[in-house]
Amino acid sequence: MRDSVESGVVKFIGIVRTSNGKESRVEIYSSFCDGLMGLEAFSHLIILYWFHERDTEECRRTLRVVPRKHEGAPEIGVFGSRSPSRPNPIGLCVVRLLRREGCTLMVEGLDAIEGSPIIDIKPYLPRADLVPSAKAPEWTLHGPPT
Amino acid sequence: MRDSVESGVVKFIGIVRTSNGKESRVEIYSSFCDGLMGLEAFSHLIILYWFHERDTEECRRTLRVVPRKHEGAPEIGVFGSRSPSRPNPIGLCVVRLLRREGCTLMVEGLDAIEGSPIIDIKPYLPRADLVPSAKAPEWTLHGPPT
Numbered sequence: 573m574r575d576s577v578e579s580g581v582v583k584f585i586g587i588v589r590t591s592n593g594k595e596s597r598v599e600i601y602s603s604f605c606d607g608l609m610g611l612e613a614f615s616h617l618i619i620l621y622w623f624h625e626r627d628t629e630e631c632r633r634t635l636r637v638v639p640r641k642h643e644g645a646p647e648i649g650v651f652g653s654r655s656p657s658r659p660n661p662i663g664l665c666v667v668r669l670l671r672r673e674g675c676t677l678m679v680e681g682l683d684a685i686e687g688s689p690i691i692d693i694k695p696y697l698p699r700a701d702l703v704p705s706a707k708a709p710e711w712t713l714h715g716p717p718t
Numbered sequence: 719m720r721d722s723v724e725s726g727v728v729k730f731i732g733i734v735r736t737s738n739g740k741e742s743r744v745e746i747y748s749s750f751c752d753g754l755m756g757l758e759a760f761s762h763l764i765i766l767y768w769f770h771e772r773d774t775e776e777c778r779r780t781l782r783v784v785p786r787k788h789e790g791a792p793e794i795g796v797f798g799s800r801s802p803s804r805p806n807p808i809g810l811c812v813v814r815l816l817r818r819e820g821c822t823l824m825v826e827g828l829d830a831i832e833g834s835p836i837i838d839i840k841p842y843l844p845r846a847d848l849v850p851s852a853k854a855p856e857w858t859l860h861g862p863p864t
Contacts (some may be wrong), residue, residue, distance in 0.1 A: 578836070580768050582806045589750045597849075600797075604805055606781040614854040617797075620808060622768075625764050631761035632729075635752040649755035651746075651763075651839035654846075659750055660728045662766060662838050665808075666847055689723070692806050693797035698852050700800075700863035701812055706844050707761040717846035 577716040584622065584689035588682065595670065596677040596682040598690060605675035608693075616696035617669050619682060622689040623661035631657040637685075663688070665718065666696055685718050730768065731836035734828065741816065742828040744836060751821035753838075762842035765828060768835040769807035776801040780805050791857040796861075800864040809834070811864065812842055829864050 584602070585607075585697040586600035599610060611617070624631075634657040639645040650658045677693075696702075730752075732746035744765070746754060757763070772778075775784040780803040785791040796804045823839075842848075 577770070578730050580730070580773060580807070580835070581839070582726045582728055582771075584724050584726070585805050604781065607795040607800070607805070609782060610792065611798045612796055613794075613852070613855040614798060616849050618810065620806075620810070624723070624726075627726060628775075633845060635750065637753060643850045646756065648759075649753040649757055651753045652757045652760060653841070654753070654840060658836050659731050659753070660766075660839065661726070662728070664764065664766070664840055667847060668849075678829060681811050689726070690724070690860065692804065692808050694800060694810055695798050695854060695858070696849060696852050697800070697854055697858050697864060698849075699854075699859065702848055702850065702852060703762050703812060703844075704850075705761070706842050708745070708841060708843055708845075709759040712841070712843050713845065718842060 574659055577646050582691045584691060586690035588621065588686055588688045591682060591684065591686050592623045592676045594680060596679050598677040598679055600675045602675060602692065608672060608675065611669065612672055614669060614695040616692040617679065618666055618696055619665050619667055619690065620692040621684045623656040624689055626656045626661045632659050632661065634658055641715040642711045643714040726760045728837045730837060732836035734830045734832055734834040737828060737830065737832050740826060742825050744821040744823040744825060746821045746836065748821060751817055754818060754821065758818055760815060761837065763813055763825065764840040764842055765811050765813055765836065766838040767830045768837055769809050770803040770833065770835055772802045772807045778805050778807065787861040788857045789860040809843065
């Protein structure tokens with residue numbers, strides 16, 4: 573049985589203003605800026621963003637993918653991949669926080685393209701997020717990290 | 719300057735049917751079930767879910783929190799916390815995949831309450847998500863992991 577409420581609304585809280593593949597400038601809109609207070613206490617963050625170029629009916633129907641950037645990858649369910657084409661166009665990336673300049677975060681390692689809306693930022697908590705025993709199939713070791 | 723599109727829609731792809739704090743039963747709706755194919759290749763997953771009980775205007779205005787479950791935590795910006803009251807009520811949890819039974823995932827370590835809608839599942843990729851050098855403030859070591 574499917575429950576009655578079937579969707580929610582995400583507000584865009586900021587944007588990836590520039591990204592050169594290594595260092596990225598993430599601007600948080602002024603109305604959400606107060607939420608960044610004290611963020612410098614964390615070395616790493618988890619950025620949730622919107623794959624805005626994949627927010628189409630067709631992309632959101634994707635249930636199987638072949639991760640072509642990863643040599644040797646088999647066809648797999650989309651939830652076993654980081655494909656930007658997926659039922660909800662949400663991207664997730666662990667980044668290193670280089671510095672904060674007011675409402676702007678300079679981060680390292682963000683895989684989002686310029687113009688991507690930001691939907692959430694969370695602290696990377698080693699106790700919860702660092703799993704030394706985690707295992708992934710061999711094809712995930714080829715190509716880009718995500 | 720704020721860009722023109724300001725929000726997106728997330729579809730609920732499943733639900734946390736039962737959770738006893740250790741083992742949780744995550745049911746994915748049949749129309750998205752094909753996206754689970756091959757998920758067993760990963761030992762751990764990242765579950766994105768909806769804090770449905772906090773999807774109110776008031777909770778979504780939260781910009782500063784005091785993480786009371788964590789002894790010694792200071793007041794901090796909401797993006798430096800895992801608080802369920804936040805501008806977008808999105809929860810994130812790294813879990814261990816115990817087994818898949820058709821459209822149902824049995825997982826360990828999920829911090830979501832029963833009835834929480836699921837919005838995305840991603841594979842935990844050690845190359846991208848495991849950061850041995852990550853540092854977090856001392857108060858994050860007290861209380862629950864998130």
